Amino acid sequence: MYIKYFLIFIFLSFSISLFAQAKLTSKSLTNRQQSISNDSLPTNRSKGFKNIATIDMYKQFNSELDSISVDTTLSLNKDLKFNYLQKDNFGLMPFANIGQTYNTLSFNASDNLSVPQFGARARHFNYLEHEDINFYEVPTPWTRLTYKTAFDQGQLLDAFFTVNLSKQFNFSIAYKGLRSLGKYQNALTSSGNFRFSSNYHTKDKRYSAKGYIVMQDLLNQENGGITTEDIENFTSGNKEFLDRSVFDPNFEDAENILEGKRFYFEHSYRITTEKDSSNNKLAIVNKISFEDKYYQYDQQSNSTDFFGDAFTNSIKDKVTLENFKTSFGVNYSNKLLGQIGLALNYTDLNYGYNSVVLFQNQQSIPNRIKSNFFGLEGFYSKTYKVFNISGKGSINLSDTFVGSFLDGSINLKLNKDISLSGGVSINSRLANYNYLLYQSDYINYNWYNFDNFKNINTQQLKFSIQSQKFVNAYLDISNIDNYTYFNLEETIDEVNIIKPKQYSKPLQYLRLKIQKEFKFGNFALDNTIMYQNVVGDDAVINVPEFITRNTLYYTNYVFKRSMRLQTGVTLNYFSKYNMNGYDSLLAEFYTQNETELGNFPRLDFFINAKVRQTRIFLKAEHFNSSFTGYDYFSAPNQPYRDFIIRFGLVWDFFL
Template structure:
């Protein structure tokens, strides 16, 4: 009920503000004659219709600006999902709100410091870079809705307004509840966000601030108990609620809260238009808390022995406070130069210590880290350069980071971009320290694990007419991974064995090549949108696995109908990837782990869709994986976890510009 309640609340607030703003000018004219009132009413409405859509701006965390886009395109079709972004390189599980397996690996953006872990729970988590700010001339509302697999809904509602030219407020909520087709596989997730941005009238002071409160609850069933019930396709078990699962008494839970203030002040203003722009002092504050829990009514031998015969209740907590102080020189001749100091305070902890015959496991990792660095950005005609470098000088977790890019705009239609990304840091916290009521899920590796090193070189050639070609080459050293056994013996255990996953680190180098091509071919009202990716991994041990080929092809027709009152789009999408040793899923850790015993893939996924646009509303109707019943029941998202069966889903995106 939370998404419905929030939708009604947002609609009421938006309508109230809009009504209030449109009525107050008229109320002040109540003493005028009826004729004057009517004229003023018409004059008041006319400018509203003339406000261009380009005035409704979306400002990213990187301060890039875009606008509210109410068009209907194939890219919008790809983004109409729970994540609200193109999931070409992801493979969803059978129920919405559960993990995604990876078909391609993004190796940039690793950051300077470790993350909490439980990465399978973070695909839907809104990070700092996922929060947008806004500047709108009138109150603006956006509502996203989509049906789910069983008993629930998916809603994402946003409301934003400018109380003045310099102050914007926004509030949003993204909620999902889906029972799922299989037993004990509920997902109940929520993302709340609110914030504001402000610029002083003289432009010297600017601030962007937000807070988030997010929670993700997933019932866990361990996957199939008897795989033949699924693969043989017997009519008795096509009702997935009858399929036997490994267990029905577990769930994991992730909750996070974050408070961010990013502000700056122009210390020295330019004296005239020919001088340097000035010197700006900036400060960013980020405080975030996270809790990850695994709860089970009673221990299960499948995960090994336990310290207790009662309920399992594993709980890891992380508190992070970050402060970044920067001093920038904005120069027309040299570009934007800045120096920064980063302070990172962390406390990753459990409620007790663990003492076994082999080792003593601490209850916490906490310390301060300090890094220094700088950035530079400069535009020379068609060439744009960006560089940011950081080096950790205090603490043992961080290493160094280099993020550089160069973009050359040959023509309006053709551009070339090159990127270099390097990072060195310790693995995520749950690799270094973990505690569980299951005896084999306890470890401390702070003295034995080394820093992971990522080096990625990327080049991208983009043409609006011919498409985008992107190639990247990555070299990874000391990669940390989860597995049932170290390196070469990554056995995938079946339901009769014990699943004991632990962290390991590869003493070697991984080379990873990824080439991706994307284009949209048009002929009249018909189109063919193609996305193809080739990948190759060279490694001493099979710890990082991806399919060699991933392809998605959409054949579509689009046109305006009903005297151009409606724009329709219909077609079929084929997605396919070659078989590979996909990572398996472990619900205790909320992580994927490497295995080399069972391959998945080599099955087609066909979707039929009909989309329509009426004014500022985009409507989506899709028959997902409609070929599931006649191409064989060999489709999996991960070993022992089936992919989705045929389902028809409906949704829309609705914008109000009051």
């Protein structure tokens, strides 16, 4: 119901925008065109703002108060981020249909978490986490519409609107919706991401508050990929199978869905006044977060035996998580000491199912993991001339949910172009919930490892250099103990036996990423290369040794500088390796060492343009699919998409 009212709201704001723009005189329109070319927006200001609005006055920031500039220019980065995730997806291998999952070609071994994550991680690529939500401050109402074509009978649309009702109060509302039928049978995707955020501060800025609501649902029909017998028909380029809908998938009656609601509120009060806080500032801070989410897998029948024997003929697996967390602490800042924050937090979590599984041998699988505990968290930051030192950490005060993390970094700004940084991350936490407890109507997918699995321990060193003139490089070296993963144990009567497994030996993982752009007049060549190496006695982490993305493009103004045009070709490539398989029941990827995939190029040709505040994107994706060989897969038995032309645009307008 809220979606209907939201769309009405967007339509009204859109109509108001058109009416306001129509009232501009010819002189003001000329001035507006000139100012827009300079990213300046002379429009009416919200209450509390003065003078003419310029693009730098439109501010957005995340929960950590890191400022993110509002950028309406046309660049290669805009093309790289113009996708379903709306972020650079280097290191991710998309599946055939938009809205499906991604196979990870690379991963970050460490994370700043002290508790397990909800399972079904393959469904979480488009699931907005806490750090993905932004807050805003704008002098005039700002609306952004993002549109992109999908794969048959569907579209992708993201509509966003924010306004400051006064200098002190802002709210934003947005909804991203997708529907795409796909080229293969039973591959429909449908998702929706609704978000509302707001922030407020008093005129003296002693009290401030911010919060958001996020409601998300991500549904995928699942088909298990094409059958092993049909792989030859795909790789041979048989003309009878170029219409991908003729392939018989492994099954055609399954779907999974991930739904979640998150409510977050944070407020603070500065105890010291502006007069007596020139050197010392002290504030009390309170944060409250509640998330309720579930993952469900439905299959009308188990007649295919793809996942093995089942307890019932109709499959319906559902798991839920309720996670409540609150913290209360103080933030202190001093010109000499820097910024220090310390808080006591409380977590209450409830994960599990509504039934208990009992096998014939009297072995039982419990249905719940529940716990509540206190913890400590803190941060530190200090800037001195060209140096910045920062760190944050957390520890659980619990005997059962033992977990902690510590992340620290040092940044050095040598000059306007060159920045150096180094850091260390130490993390210890339990494996994700679906490794610890899982129930299913399929007999093979029932386990309880809460008492058996140890904490995953990770230590990571990281270094980076940022320089547009020379090179951008990032290096991290990780040591992992008790690495936990889903493993293809064996195949019995064409049924893959996939189980969670914990590796008791240490693993070392090295990742080096280098990016450099070369410019020749209006031409440019942008290169991103990644090298990876895993050291261990067994192949439990499989990643390609090399990943590369290279873009040759041309940029110039046309039509008397009224349009900025950008066109070029992008090459994506990764070396052959034992690519992880996809399990649609778990919505997880698993390690397998039987099928090598990769070593195929993906070429995309694009033409992008900007007219005033509208950016237009036209792309011929994978145009080499018909002449470089049909050996492209996103996972075993999961073919990648064929050549297709897609269109989209991003339209910003300001009242």
